[in-house]
Amino acid sequence: MPYFVTGIRVVPVITLALLILPVLLGLAGVVAPAFGWHPALGGEAWTLVHWQALGNTTGLDDMIRLSLFTGLASALATFGIVALCLATFLETRAFGTIRRLLSPLLAVPHAAAAIGLAFLLTPSGLASRLVSPWLSGWSHPPDYLFPGDEAGLALTLGLTLKEIPFLLLMSLAALPQCRAGERLMMARSLGYGRINGFLKGVMPALYPLIRLPLYAIIVFATANIEVAMILGPSTPPPLAVAVVRWLGDPDLTMRFQAAAGALLQIGVTAGALLIWWLGERLVSRLGAGWLRDGHRRRGERLGRGLGTLMTWLAIGVLVAALAGLILWSLAGYWPFPDAWPAPLTLHAWQQATMGIGGPLSNTVTIGLAATGIALVLTLGCLEAETHRRRPLSAGAQLILYLPLLVPQVAFLQGLVQWQAQVGLNAGWPAVTLGHALFVLPYTFLSLAESYRRQDPRWRQVAATLGASPASVFLRIRLPMLAAPILVAGAVGFAVSIGQYLPTLLLGAGRLTTLTTEAVNLASGGDRRLTAVYALYQLALPALGFALATTLPRLWWRHRRQMLSGDAA
Amino acid sequence: MSTASLRLDEIAITHGGHPLIDVSASVAPGEILTLMGPSGVGKSTLLAHIAGFLPVGFRASGRVLLGETDLGLLPPERRRLGLLFQDPLLFPHLDVGGNLAFGMPPGGSRRQRRDEVNMALDDIGLAGFAERDPGTLSGGQRARVALMRVLLAQPHAMLLDEPFSKLDTALRDEMRRLVFERIRRDGLPTLMVTHDRADAETAGGPIIEL
Numbered sequence: 177m178p179y180f181v182t183g184i185r186v187v188p189v190i191t192l193a194l195l196i197l198p199v200l201l202g203l204a205g206v207v208a209p210a211f212g213w214h215p216a217l218g219g220e221a222w223t224l225v226h227w228q229a230l231g232n233t234t235g236l237d238d239m240i241r242l243s244l245f246t247g248l249a250s251a252l253a254t255f256g257i258v259a260l261c262l263a264t265f266l267e268t269r270a271f272g273t274i275r276r277l278l279s280p281l282l283a284v285p286h287a288a289a290a291i292g293l294a295f296l297l298t299p300s301g302l303a304s305r306l307v308s309p310w311l312s313g314w315s316h317p318p319d320y321l322f323p324g325d326e327a328g329l330a331l332t333l334g335l336t337l338k339e340i341p342f343l344l345l346m347s348l349a350a351l352p353q354c355r356a357g358e359r360l361m362m363a364r365s366l367g368y369g370r371i372n373g374f375l376k377g378v379m380p381a382l383y384p385l386i387r388l389p390l391y392a393i394i395v396f397a398t399a400n401i402e403v404a405m406i407l408g409p410s411t412p413p414p415l416a417v418a419v420v421r422w423l424g425d426p427d428l429t430m431r432f433q434a435a436a437g438a439l440l441q442i443g444v445t446a447g448a449l450l451i452w453w454l455g456e457r458l459v460s461r462l463g464a465g466w467l468r469d470g471h472r473r474r475g476e477r478l479g480r481g482l483g484t485l486m487t488w489l490a491i492g493v494l495v496a497a498l499a500g501l502i503l504w505s506l507a508g509y510w511p512f513p514d515a516w517p518a519p520l521t522l523h524a525w526q527q528a529t530m531g532i533g534g535p536l537s538n539t540v541t542i543g544l545a546a547t548g549i550a551l552v553l554t555l556g557c558l559e560a561e562t563h564r565r566r567p568l569s570a571g572a573q574l575i576l577y578l579p580l581l582v583p584q585v586a587f588l589q590g591l592v593q594w595q596a597q598v599g600l601n602a603g604w605p606a607v608t609l610g611h612a613l614f615v616l617p618y619t620f621l622s623l624a625e626s627y628r629r630q631d632p633r634w635r636q637v638a639a640t641l642g643a644s645p646a647s648v649f650l651r652i653r654l655p656m657l658a659a660p661i662l663v664a665g666a667v668g669f670a671v672s673i674g675q676y677l678p679t680l681l682l683g684a685g686r687l688t689t690l691t692t693e694a695v696n697l698a699s700g701g702d703r704r705l706t707a708v709y710a711l712y713q714l715a716l717p718a719l720g721f722a723l724a725t726t727l728p729r730l731w732w733r734h735r736r737q738m739l740s741g742d743a744a
Numbered sequence: 745m746s747t748a749s750l751r752l753d754e755i756a757i758t759h760g761g762h763p764l765i766d767v768s769a770s771v772a773p774g775e776i777l778t779l780m781g782p783s784g785v786g787k788s789t790l791l792a793h794i795a796g797f798l799p800v801g802f803r804a805s806g807r808v809l810l811g812e813t814d815l816g817l818l819p820p821e822r823r824r825l826g827l828l829f830q831d832p833l834l835f836p837h838l839d840v841g842g843n844l845a846f847g848m849p850p851g852g853s854r855r856q857r858r859d860e861v862n863m864a865l866d867d868i869g870l871a872g873f874a875e876r877d878p879g880t881l882s883g884g885q886r887a888r889v890a891l892m893r894v895l896l897a898q899p900h901a902m903l904l905d906e907p908f909s910k911l912d913t914a915l916r917d918e919m920r921r922l923v924f925e926r927i928r929r930d931g932l933p934t935l936m937v938t939h940d941r942a943d944a945e946t947a948g949g950p951i952i953e954l
Contacts, residue, residue, distance in 0.1 A: 632797070633831070636792075637827065639820040640795055640826065640899075642822075642824070651846070655837045656836065732837065735836055735837055735879060736836075736880060737877075737879040740879075
């Protein structure tokens, strides 16, 4: 069947076009209104007044400063903690435990984690209850502004905690590529301590491999919406949140200012990346001598102490935040400073059943459809590599990550401007395609290694037995890779469930999902109901991962080698 | 069965411009031509090229002919070459019967195909193994299933890539006898790559040292 090979070779082209076009169109759609051009809204002359209006916005300096600070600080903290965690625990027995604890936390949607953290740290939250009144002496909730502090520390903390599992998993995937085990063994046999050996012997090779994920973290952290709405200050908020507010303003001329703000956001994010890049240069310049100074144990104990403390603290806070959500969802009357809600009740859960049907089914159908699209394209791209006999070019791989490297608020807003201009319907299909855009990089990241590493002799054997390329793909490759494909699907589903801004903007605010509802509720006062929504939002990806890991076990329970991993 | 011979017509393989292999040969039906030589000389690359899987970075010239057919013009799945590796490579997601059925040409009712699988299993002393997980078979049993899977595809020639090197000594003799006997019975021209001189001696055919 030559059609199959011809067809499959087109998939990468389609995929790249599907990724580039929305981003470029979106950016174009935001540039024109920023300079006054948007006929549907009555803007028919090129002008700079919207930039002037943006410049006159009170607190603009603070917005920019907040975005830069929270973005860079959380990226730096994430990188530092992951580096210390790896240096302290790599190749130890505790590492397996840490890995098993952190991996599922990757699937926790940003909004749910942020809500959990907010409920933990707020003045009447679990943390202050646990130390009151016996330690703190508080019999009423203390009067501090956290989360939502002006400096953005709570926001930085939330972003850091949520990005640690992501960067750790990216690093774990990269470690074998740079032969970290051998490097570490070599360094230690030369007398280097664990920390020094890792930082001097492994990190220089590991860093280039995790640079792209780190850039994605910086882009996300400087421009995220939902975490900032829940944990960040509100007057003024970080720039991206302000832009979304302007977009939702009943005064339609504010849309022009929002477009200008989106371009400014791109500038701010690019500035953050530039600062980080300069930092990289500086460190590699200053570090060159340090790498060769021959000191083997300097700062060893401090490093190990910090690594241990930070790792367990991060896990502890995340787990406590999630546990707190469960308590809040079951709480009836829960006066401060009690650490345990006295009568547990299902009232909030019952209350939630009334309105949750619509958001729940939207979340699930959009998640499944977006994941399906992303998986088909991912598999098509990877199978095309087999037939072109070379992997995607570096440029093409970069394009795969494009949606993660451009601030969401910038190009999604442009797409919305196009919707208005062309008269396209906002709704389920637009939101689903929007989600697929952000799901695709993750399904690709998750599946590429196992797909490329599969022993080529399997398909050679099948081909010499007379199987056509299509038949080899369907009867050999797909079933043998069923387990990693399902995991990639679970990752994609989790990413889709976590999406806030694409749902909000492409659905024109009319399409509600668990995430949009949870974020809306979080700004209201009902902690119990918010907790229930956050838990639903968290349970779906968990269910996805549970299915992805148990289904193959059931399916292949009579196929020993499929379970031992010989197939991959 | 097949009566065509397999001819390598001035095959030359290069890697990054360096010549690796230069060979011309003709293998008659039922004859086993052994290629011997140190590792890295490109023996397995030659077999891969004949089967249609020349790895990236290698270039080959010359023609591979089966009878009058130029195999270079056909995709791997239409060359009808039976390829045996040192690993049996039974598909782990299929049962033993499924592996054999994968090799069989399409056609026939479900029942006919099942009967054919059972007969084939009987033939290699594994009657009743159709529903077994290949993961539970012994090394010798797997090797026999792999051989039978190739034969059921009705190949016109065989390519053996160190097929016995991973078996222990007793099993090796038994498998050699079985494989060579089938090759002669079906009249298949065969190319074998090996390190083991005993393989070449048992095969009884011409030997090319690379």
